[in-house]
Amino acid sequence: MSKRIVYREWLIQPERYWGLLAILATVIAIGGASALYMEHEGHWVTGMTNSVVWGLPHVFAVFLIVAASGALNVASIGTVFNKPAYKPLGRLSGLLAAGLLVGGLLVLVLDLGRPDRLLVAMTTYNFNSIFAWNIFLYTGFLAITIGYLWTMAERKGNFLQRPVGIFAFLWRLALTTGTGSIFGFLVGRSAYDTAVLAPMFVVMSFAYGVAIYMLVLLTSFAWDGRPIGPKILRRLKNLLGLFVAGILYFTLIYHLTNLYGAKSTDFESFLLLQGGIYTLMFWGGWVLVGGLLPLGIIYHPRLSTDRNWIATACALVIAGGLAAMYVIIIGSQAFPLEMFPGKSVLAFGAPGDIGGAVAPYMPTLAELLLGIGGVAVAMLIVSVGIRVLQFLPESLSDRDMDGLVEPV
Amino acid sequence: MSREEEQRVDTQRRRFLGVATAGTVAGTAVGSGALTLGGLAAAVATDAASAPRTEPVSKIHRWGMFVDASKCADGCTACVDACDQENGLNLQSEPHGSNEAKWQNQRSVWIRKVKLQDRASGHVTNLPLMCQHCEHPPCVDVCPTGASFKRADGIVMVDRHTCIGCRYCMMACPYKARSFIHEQVDQKLTRAPRGKGCVESCNLCAHRLDEGDISTACAQACADENHHAIVFGDLKDPTSPVRQAMAKQASRQIREDLQLNTGVRYAGL
Ligand code: SF4
Ligand code: SF4
Numbered sequence: 001m002s003k004r005i006v007y008r009e010w011l012i013q014p015e016r017y018w019g020l021l022a023i024l025a026t027v028i029a030i031g032g033a034s035a036l037y038m039e040h041e042g043h044w045v046t047g048m049t050n051s052v053v054w055g056l057p058h059v060f061a062v063f064l065i066v067a068a069s070g071a072l073n074v075a076s077i078g079t080v081f082n083k084p085a086y087k088p089l090g091r092l093s094g095l096l097a098a099g100l101l102v103g104g105l106l107v108l109v110l111d112l113g114r115p116d117r118l119l120v121a122m123t124t125y126n127f128n129s130i131f132a133w134n135i136f137l138y139t140g141f142l143a144i145t146i147g148y149l150w151t152m153a154e155r156k157g158n159f160l161q162r163p164v165g166i167f168a169f170l171w172r173l174a175l176t177t178g179t180g181s182i183f184g185f186l187v188g189r190s191a192y193d194t195a196v197l198a199p200m201f202v203v204m205s206f207a208y209g210v211a212i213y214m215l216v217l218l219t220s221f222a223w224d225g226r227p228i229g230p231k232i233l234r235r236l237k238n239l240l241g242l243f244v245a246g247i248l249y250f251t252l253i254y255h256l257t258n259l260y261g262a263k264s265t266d267f268e269s270f271l272l273l274q275g276g277i278y279t280l281m282f283w284g285g286w287v288l289v290g291g292l293l294p295l296g297i298i299y300h301p302r303l304s305t306d307r308n309w310i311a312t313a314c315a316l317v318i319a320g321g322l323a324a325m326y327v328i329i330i331g332s333q334a335f336p337l338e339m340f341p342g343k344s345v346l347a348f349g350a351p352g353d354i355g356g357a358v359a360p361y362m363p364t365l366a367e368l369l370l371g372i373g374g375v376a377v378a379m380l381i382v383s384v385g386i387r388v389l390q391f392l393p394e395s396l397s398d399r400d401m402d403g404l405v406e407p408v
Numbered sequence: 409m410s411r412e413e414e415q416r417v418d419t420q421r422r423r424f425l426g427v428a429t430a431g432t433v434a435g436t437a438v439g440s441g442a443l444t445l446g447g448l449a450a451a452v453a454t455d456a457a458s459a460p461r462t463e464p465v466s467k468i469h470r471w472g473m474f475v476d477a478s479k480c481a482d483g484c485t486a487c488v489d490a491c492d493q494e495n496g497l498n499l500q501s502e503p504h505g506s507n508e509a510k511w512q513n514q515r516s517v518w519i520r521k522v523k524l525q526d527r528a529s530g531h532v533t534n535l536p537l538m539c540q541h542c543e544h545p546p547c548v549d550v551c552p553t554g555a556s557f558k559r560a561d562g563i564v565m566v567d568r569h570t571c572i573g574c575r576y577c578m579m580a581c582p583y584k585a586r587s588f589i590h591e592q593v594d595q596k597l598t599r600a601p602r603g604k605g606c607v608e609s610c611n612l613c614a615h616r617l618d619e620g621d622i623s624t625a626c627a628q629a630c631a632d633e634n635h636h637a638i639v640f641g642d643l644k645d646p647t648s649p650v651r652q653a654m655a656k657q658a659s660r661q662i663r664e665d666l667q668l669n670t671g672v673r674y675a676g677l
């Protein structure tokens with residue numbers, strides 16, 4: 001390789017840096033206070049009920065965890081698939097993955113009924129439970145990502161970079177599949193009763209991870225005036241386009257399999273036509289905002305060269321991703337469990353108890369603030385990381401990258 | 409479970425193995441009705457669950473219920489009321505400032521009256537629905553900490569001390585049998601401990617069984633009302649009232665397609 005990549009700490013002005021940290025810390029503090037409030041009062045202060053048992057915090061948590069494994073892809077492409085142009089991007093990729101995972105896990109834990117029993121969860125395992133396996137997958141991912149970062153940063157560890165990278169890549173695939181399987185294992189719920197869910201989660205993780213990565217990269221580079229060349233930008237946005245198209249493809253397959261499996265047609269008509277907010281979120285959020293619009297920007301001859309538009313496309317993918325998680329996680333719970341085929345449920349317990357009808361769910365502010373707090377934790381980890389350690393390359397300009405593209 | 413406890417249960421389990429096998433053979437030998445129940449009786453709890461807090465329970469029993477929906481009277485809530493009393497569910501109070509409609513879906517419910525109408529014929533059916541005490545309980549499979557467990561005698565319940573309130577079991581249960589405690593608990597009964605942030609569900613009045621009283625509050629209340637729609641007993645004992653009732657009438661499981669081999673069976677559905 002003819003050129004060396006120079007990494008340098010994030011050099012924005014101290015006022016700006018500390019201002020950013022102060023904002024993030026405030027958001028985190030508000031999220032923490034919301035969690036305390038939920039814990040103290042009990043979950044009745046949320047919109048969750050015995051029908052919709054996982055609410056908005058799970059939407060954020062699953063999104064962050066899925067995006068975390070996707071964010072590591074940028075590094076994988078560099079080391080595992082040996083694309084030199086991606087090598088300078090690897091360190092930030094690892095850091096972002098770790099940050100997103102920590103943020104997501106925090107939200108997940110703080111939404112437990114008994115977060116104070118975390119120790120029980122860490123010491124008492126039921127190995128039949130995919131949930132328990134996920135605890136290992138997550139902590140393992142964190143450890144491997146940190147190790148991976150070390151091989152990238154420390155010359156002594158460089159020779160390990162590829163094996164560790166491959167291992168990390170496989171681990172992240174397992175992690176996303178594991179997260180998807182949390183839903184796949186729920187036999188009673190028609191929405192999840194399909195094998196397409198796992199690969200769909202993998203493609204979603206690719207897209208959300210890359211979208212967040214690009215947004216962070218563009219912002220951090222713009223703030224301290226580092227150059228990003230059009231070539232690398234084009235590569236990244238094409239990558240994003242590919243993954244977003246992949247989501248649309250798997251979404252189509254998912255609904256087709258549901259439509260052909262006789263049992264799930266009711267759920268499909270709910271989701272696609274009559275589900276109110278869920279139908280809106282599906283078409284408007286998941287398909288339009290998270291799919292078609294960003295694709296339109298990414299493949300538009302003029303817009304696709306403008307970095308503001310590219311950033312917009314990334315933001316749309318993220319918004320669409322949250323909508324998709326909302327539909328997958330909450331829509332499927334709101335839809336009534338089919339227990340008595342051929343019969344209408346006239347009453348299900350005391351009046352007001354929801355059984356045969358679509359369960360209402362309206363998230364409360366506390367849930368939203370907890371979720372956003374998790375995002376802020378991820379951003380804080382990244383901000384501090386790139387400031388104190390050498391995570392960001394000096395330059396990604398075409399001239400500096402050119403030498404890297406052609407391996408000697 | 410500590411190693412010591414585990415060993416204790418293990419010896420207990422081995423000791424009962426002979427008895428259980430004998431019971432199974434006897435079970436299959438009795439009449440044609442019993443033959444169809446062969447699967448049920450042979451379905452010995454293999455993945456032994458931990459015992460309740462006091463002493464190990466044995467798998468020579470499998471507790472269960474037979475519900476005759478045709479006897480379940482429209483408008484009657486005797487079973488629900490009795491369960492509320494027995495398990496302190498009536499002591500729950502709506503948190504100050506909560507919304508009544510939401511509270512209806514947040515308070516804990518162990519048994520509910522379900523009213524169904526056949527879409528083709530218009531025929532209306534009533535039935536009580538509670539935890540079905542599955543032989544292969546999805547709630548137990550998914551629980552990360554093992555707080556959801558199945559006792560050797562087939563009762564599925566939650567260990568309130570290890571439940572972390574993740575609610576994954578509620579996602580997994582196909583019968584919506586479980587409730588999460590959404591509020592602070594001020595009053596509770598010693599026989600039915602309850603705590604904010606944990607999940608609970610019908611335990612077939614395990615406290616009665618553990619004291620040697622073979623009955624549940626719901627079945628008793630239904631009989632007291634002279635409806636006799638719920639029969640409780642030992643599914644492994646061919647002479648038990650529940651087996652006698654099942655021998656006389658065809659019954660089925662709700663969501664039989666999931667093959668969970670439920671301990672609660674329904675006729676007239
Ligand atoms: S009915 Fe639900 S709660 Fe009861 S054992 Fe089956 S899965 Fe578990
Ligand atoms: S809520 Fe409690 S019993 Fe249910 S799966 Fe979680 S830890 Fe287990």
